[in-house]
Amino acid sequence: MSLNLCVLPDVKPDENAITISHVRAYVIKSKEVEETGGGFADCHSQAEGHWILGTDKWPIANPMSYYEKYKARRSSWGIDAIGSVIVEIELTNGIKGIGISIGGEPACYIIEKHFSRFLEGQDPLNIEYLWDVMWRSSINYGRKGLTIQSISAIDLALWDCAGKLRNEPVYKLLGGKTKDCLPCYATCYDPLAAKNLGFKGAKFPLPYGPADGDQGMMKNIERIKQIRESVGPDFPLMIDCYMSLTVSYTLKLLELIKPFNIKWLEEHLPPDQYSGYAEVKKRNPTTILLTCGEHEYTRWGFKLLLDNNCADLLQPDVTWCGGITEARRIVALASAYDIPIIPHGSSIYSYHLQYAFPNLPMSEFLIMSSDSSSIVPYFGDLFTDEPLPKDGWIHLDANKPGFGVTINKNNLRRPYNRDEKVI
Numbered sequence: 001m002s003l004n005l006c007v008l009p010d011v012k013p014d015e016n017a018i019t020i021s022h023v024r025a026y027v028i029k030s031k032e033v034e035e036t037g038g039g040f041a042d043c044h045s046q047a048e049g050h051w052i053l054g055t056d057k058w059p060i061a062n063p064m065s066y067y068e069k070y071k072a073r074r075s076s077w078g079i080d081a082i083g084s085v086i087v088e089i090e091l092t093n094g095i096k097g098i099g100i101s102i103g104g105e106p107a108c109y110i111i112e113k114h115f116s117r118f119l120e121g122q123d124p125l126n127i128e129y130l131w132d133v134m135w136r137s138s139i140n141y142g143r144k145g146l147t148i149q150s151i152s153a154i155d156l157a158l159w160d161c162a163g164k165l166r167n168e169p170v171y172k173l174l175g176g177k178t179k180d181c182l183p184c185y186a187t188c189y190d191p192l193a194a195k196n197l198g199f200k201g202a203k204f205p206l207p208y209g210p211a212d213g214d215q216g217m218m219k220n221i222e223r224i225k226q227i228r229e230s231v232g233p234d235f236p237l238m239i240d241c242y243m244s245l246t247v248s249y250t251l252k253l254l255e256l257i258k259p260f261n262i263k264w265l266e267e268h269l270p271p272d273q274y275s276g277y278a279e280v281k282k283r284n285p286t287t288i289l290l291t292c293g294e295h296e297y298t299r300w301g302f303k304l305l306l307d308n309n310c311a312d313l314l315q316p317d318v319t320w321c322g323g324i325t326e327a328r329r330i331v332a333l334a335s336a337y338d339i340p341i342i343p344h345g346s347s348i349y350s351y352h353l354q355y356a357f358p359n360l361p362m363s364e365f366l367i368m369s370s371d372s373s374s375i376v377p378y379f380g381d382l383f384t385d386e387p388l389p390k391d392g393w394i395h396l397d398a399n400k401p402g403f404g405v406t407i408n409k410n411n412l413r414r415p416y417n418r419d420e421k422v423i
């Protein structure tokens with residue numbers, strides 16, 4: 001039984017509305033440029049030697065650590081193989097909005113060959129409608145991963161357009177600010193350097209996983225102990241497990257790290273193991289918080305995490321989970337369960353969401369300099385004016401409309417160009 005009385009007529013732009021004239025999807029013009037330019041929208045696309053790929057001294061535990069051939073460096077199995085996608089939406093009055101995600105050429109294909117048909121000619125302010133038709137039309141091949149990352153990049157470009165049309169920052173369109181600035185913790189290789197830069201806490205990667213046995217577990221404890229001693233007893237420390245562990249390994253690890261005052265343990269299991277996350281949370285022998293959600297998608301994925309009591313806090317990535325439109329639904333859903341949200345990375349796209357809603361208490365900043373010792377833009381050379389944390393705080397400029405940044409298009413290439421006159 002349907003409540004609908006009839007099929008709805010087409011959603012048409014209002015008379016004299018400014019509409020979308022072009023949707024363009026770009027990648028970075030070469031792998032070399034992506035690596036030397038700081039990764040752009042894909043923070044893992046870095047030159048060899050960068051800490052985020054794993055170092056000789058400390059590898060980074062990950063789902064491929066079970067295989068000898070792939071355990072030393074995350075680049076060895078292609079963590080950076082897909083690369084950036086950058087979406088530019090141009091309006092009939094010349095305004096341009098920019099959104100980004102991971103997705104590379106496959107995402108460009110989906111955006112130009114499929115989703116562009118729903119966007120060009122439409123009112124960019126009808127964001128809920130545009131999200132819904134992209135979602136419904138891609139259910140047969142999408143729902144998670146690249147398809148939702150493509151929708152995310154488009155959605156962020158629409159919000160950027162909306163802010164520029166209204167001449168207001170995105171956080172004001174979302175309901176205004178709940179904070180005057182954002183405290184940041186750093187994700188890094190060297191928590192002591194992060195502490196000295198003024199960050200309010202630091203997160204570092206777990207080096208070894210279950211395939212490394214008892215010896216690997218002892219090396220993990222050695223690394224955690226060494227970091228705790230370097231920063232002193234009270235500086236907040238967190239550990240990222242990047243989907244690499246099992247239920248029993250996580251429970252053992254929690255027991256062994258009890259003495260080191262760890263604030264949270266992150267993404268200990270592969271993202272589809274909802275029952276495993278619930279089991280660890282139920283049997284957690286410590287007061288260490290358990291977190292996940294970085295690789296989860298849409299309100300339906302996050303509802304599973306919430307309904308199954310999987311985590312103490314959730315970490316959606318605004319550039320992957322469905323954009324601002326879907327992230328605000330996830331934020332509302334989590335608030336009903338009294339679960340805070342601390343989004344994964346994503347700089348300005350996260351900051352505006354964090355300004356706008358009260359249940360997002362702090363911000364993640366990934367220190368993307370090669371040795372993790374100095375602050376550089378999270379998106380590398382992608383924008384000319386990305387705001388950076390000072391003394392561990394982020395301030396957004398209320399006078400900059402949209403997401404408040406300027407794209408540097410010199411390094412972009414459009415692989416499925418439907419308009420040869422425009423690069």
Ligand SMILES: [Mg+2]
Pocket residue numbers: 240242266267294344
């Ligand atoms: Mg993480």
